[in-house]
Amino acid sequence: MTEDIASRRAARGRLGWRINAVGLIGLAVVVFWAFVAIFGPMLAPYPVSEIVDFDYFGGMSAQFWLGTDYLGRDMLTRILYGARYTVGISLAAVMLACFIGVTMGMVAATVGGWFDAVLSRAIDALGCVPNLLLSLVIVAAVGSSIPVLILTLAAIYSCGAFRFARALAVNVNTADYVKVARARGERLPYLIREEIFPNIIGPVMADFGLRFVFIVLLLSGLSFLGLGVQPPNADWGGLVRENISGLALGAPAVLMPSIAIASLTISVNMLIDNLPTRIRDRSE
Amino acid sequence: MSNTMTAMVLHRLWVSFLTFIFVSFVVFAITNMLPGDIAEIMLGQAATPEAVAGLREAMHLDEPAILRFLRWLGGLFVGDLGTSLVNRLPVSEMISGRLGNSLKLAAVTTLLSVPVALLLGIASAIWRNSWFDRVVSTLSIAVISVPEFMVATGAVLVFAVYLQWLPALSFANEVTSFTQMLRVYAMPVVALSFVISAQMIRMTRAAVIDTLRTPYVEMALLKGASRSRIVLRHALPNALGPIANAVALSLSYLLGGVIIVETIFNYPGLSKLMLDAVATRDMPLIQSCAMIFCLSYLLLITIADVIAIVSNPRLRK
Numbered sequence: 344m345t346e347d348i349a350s351r352r353a354a355r356g357r358l359g360w361r362i363n364a365v366g367l368i369g370l371a372v373v374v375f376w377a378f379v380a381i382f383g384p385m386l387a388p389y390p391v392s393e394i395v396d397f398d399y400f401g402g403m404s405a406q407f408w409l410g411t412d413y414l415g416r417d418m419l420t421r422i423l424y425g426a427r428y429t430v431g432i433s434l435a436a437v438m439l440a441c442f443i444g445v446t447m448g449m450v451a452a453t454v455g456g457w458f459d460a461v462l463s464r465a466i467d468a469l470g471c472v473p474n475l476l477l478s479l480v481i482v483a484a485v486g487s488s489i490p491v492l493i494l495t496l497a498a499i500y501s502c503g504a505f506r507f508a509r510a511l512a513v514n515v516n517t518a519d520y521v522k523v524a525r526a527r528g529e530r531l532p533y534l535i536r537e538e539i540f541p542n543i544i545g546p547v548m549a550d551f552g553l554r555f556v557f558i559v560l561l562l563s564g565l566s567f568l569g570l571g572v573q574p575p576n577a578d579w580g581g582l583v584r585e586n587i588s589g590l591a592l593g594a595p596a597v598l599m600p601s602i603a604i605a606s607l608t609i610s611v612n613m614l615i616d617n618l619p620t621r622i623r624d625r626s627e
Numbered sequence: 628m629s630n631t632m633t634a635m636v637l638h639r640l641w642v643s644f645l646t647f648i649f650v651s652f653v654v655f656a657i658t659n660m661l662p663g664d665i666a667e668i669m670l671g672q673a674a675t676p677e678a679v680a681g682l683r684e685a686m687h688l689d690e691p692a693i694l695r696f697l698r699w700l701g702g703l704f705v706g707d708l709g710t711s712l713v714n715r716l717p718v719s720e721m722i723s724g725r726l727g728n729s730l731k732l733a734a735v736t737t738l739l740s741v742p743v744a745l746l747l748g749i750a751s752a753i754w755r756n757s758w759f760d761r762v763v764s765t766l767s768i769a770v771i772s773v774p775e776f777m778v779a780t781g782a783v784l785v786f787a788v789y790l791q792w793l794p795a796l797s798f799a800n801e802v803t804s805f806t807q808m809l810r811v812y813a814m815p816v817v818a819l820s821f822v823i824s825a826q827m828i829r830m831t832r833a834a835v836i837d838t839l840r841t842p843y844v845e846m847a848l849l850k851g852a853s854r855s856r857i858v859l860r861h862a863l864p865n866a867l868g869p870i871a872n873a874v875a876l877s878l879s880y881l882l883g884g885v886i887i888v889e890t891i892f893n894y895p896g897l898s899k900l901m902l903d904a905v906a907t908r909d910m911p912l913i914q915s916c917a918m919i920f921c922l923s924y925l926l927l928i929t930i931a932d933v934i935a936i937v938s939n940p941r942l943r944k
Contacts, residue, residue, distance in 0.1 A: 465649070467646075468645070468646045468649040468650060469649075469650075469653065471646050471650055471921065471924065471925050471928060472650050472653065472654070472921055472924075473879070473882050473883060473920060473921070473924050474883070475882070475883045475886055476882070476886075476917055476920050476921065476924075477657075479886075479901070479902075479905060479917075480654060480657050480658060480913060480917050481657055482905070483658070483904075483905040483908065483910075483913050484657050484658050484659075484910075556772060560772075560773075560774050563774045563776075564774055564775060564776065564883070564887060567774070567776045567887065567890075568886070568887070568890060568902060569902075569906075570905065580774065580776075583776060583777075583780070587780070587891070590780055590783055590784065590788070591783075591787070591788060592788075597780060598780075598784075601773070601774070601776075601777040601780060601781075604773065604774055604777065605769075605772070605773040605774075605777060608772045608773060609769065609772050609773070612768070612772050
């Protein structure tokens with residue numbers, strides 16, 4: 344009897360971790376870009392800001408795989424270096440956003456009362472400022488640098504993470520085991536760490552991925568407007584901005600960074616839509 | 628309209644008003660976060676202590692922040708938006724023309740994209756899981772998950788570079804004839820329509836499919852009604868509220884799109900003005916533009932919520 348249950352659990356465990364083909368492709372692309380973000384500069388065929396071609400907006404060739412940009416710099420190199428900014432800044436921002444937002448959300452849901460009410464209302468109101476606009480105003484006020492970008496993006500998206508985590512935690516908070524833990528006299532840190540957090544981790548992870556996509560899009564948009572990563576460095580959005588005049592020529596210098604962004608965001612979406620059932624089940 | 632409904636709508640409007648005050652406080656606080664003295668920066672070389680003190684007094688910079696906030700907020704309500712730090716013109720004068728241009732762009736886009744998006748959304752709900760639905764859904768998800776500027780550059784590549792139907796850049800200043808207007812507006816409107824239609828299609832489809840899961844639709848199905856009759860006669864009238872809600876919400880995406888699209892196409896609208904103000908750090912201008920954007924966003928969200936309340940039949944007694 345016990346053996347039977349154990350084997351069944353093992354079988355379900357094996358099945359539960361299986362991921363389908365679409366999810367696997369998404370995972371592969373995400374891992375690829377993570378690899379590029381770390382090792383990109385070592386893979387780059389040319390120095391990043393060296394003008395290697397006398398022709399600007401060159402097409403794709405054996406020498407320059409992705410063509411050259413508006414100054415005749417190698418586009419592949421620029422994109423490999425840009426990955427570090429796009430992926431790095433977004434990842435730092437999303438981790439900060441989710442840490443702050445999820446912690447505050449769990450605390451608000453567990454404590455309740457006026458603390459919860461005031462915080463929720465304030466964050467709802469803040470949600471009525473469009474994200475791009477809020478980041479524009481902040482960058483206009485304090486200037487753009489990488490720490491400012493990370494903090495701005497994290498602040499904006501921690502509001503969403505807060506609302507998401509709070510809604511989940513409010514449900515968990517009414518469960519019997521939380522009541523029991525409370526009756527036992529457990530304190531707030533124990534409650535959120537041991538009772539609430541393990542029960543919302545699945546959806547929070549899916550939300551983490553989705554928020555990462557939003558942050559990549561917003562960061563690219565900001566850089567495209569010239570308010571993100573500042574020249575001579577460039578993330579992928581900045582690369583599109585630099586080379587926008589090549590658009591009328593249909594130059595690969597405009598297309599390739601856009602394709603890089605799209606491949607990252609779409610594959611993260613594909614991955615979280617097809618997460619292994621083991622993780623998904625927790626989210627229901 | 629029942630009493631509960633009126634009460635709920637009024638409550639929603641009250642919350643929107645409070646939100647507006649809070650948002651204006653946030654915008655004011657952020658734009659005043661910058662360390663350093665605006666008077667000193669403005670005077671530059673001529674910043675003698677007397678001149679700085681005089682200018683500070685003239686600009687009310689010597690007052691506490693909360694008083695300046697109230698003065699600024701009061702000014703907003705009567706249309707006094709202050710003067711630009713860069714060229715000393717009244718902000719309201721600088722904005723008025725640009726605002727008109729942006730509103731024109733938004734209006735034309737709305738007129739074009741709302742009918743198309745609704746048709747596509749409803750059609751893909753009727754034939755859901757067919758190849759038509761799959762193509763529409765995949766395309767709209769693809770548009771949502773790429774940056775807005777990529778949609779716009781893609782539109783330029785297809786319509787201006789490869790097909791050569793339209794010019795790549797537009798200048799709204801020299802419009803004299805209808806065909807010229809068509810050529811000026813076509814690219815920005817097409818790009819912007821793609822951005823907001825994607826959201827609208829998805830939300831409309833979800834709203835219709837949601838009503839298709841109700842018991843009365845199941846009843847109609849059991850009676851043997853055809854698929855299109857079920858959708859058009861039974862589901863659609865009940866989905867009108869959620870759909871109107873979806874339209875209002877999607878239109879709030881116009882904003883992010885407008886900022887990007889105006890930049891790409893060099894369109895002389897409000898967001899172009901705001902970006903230029905960001906470059907020159909012209910705070911009064913930034914504040915006013917930001918408040919106009921926030922206000923229109925808030926307005927659309929409020930309309931969406933009010934529609935959701937009014938269209939809820941349970942509140943209609």
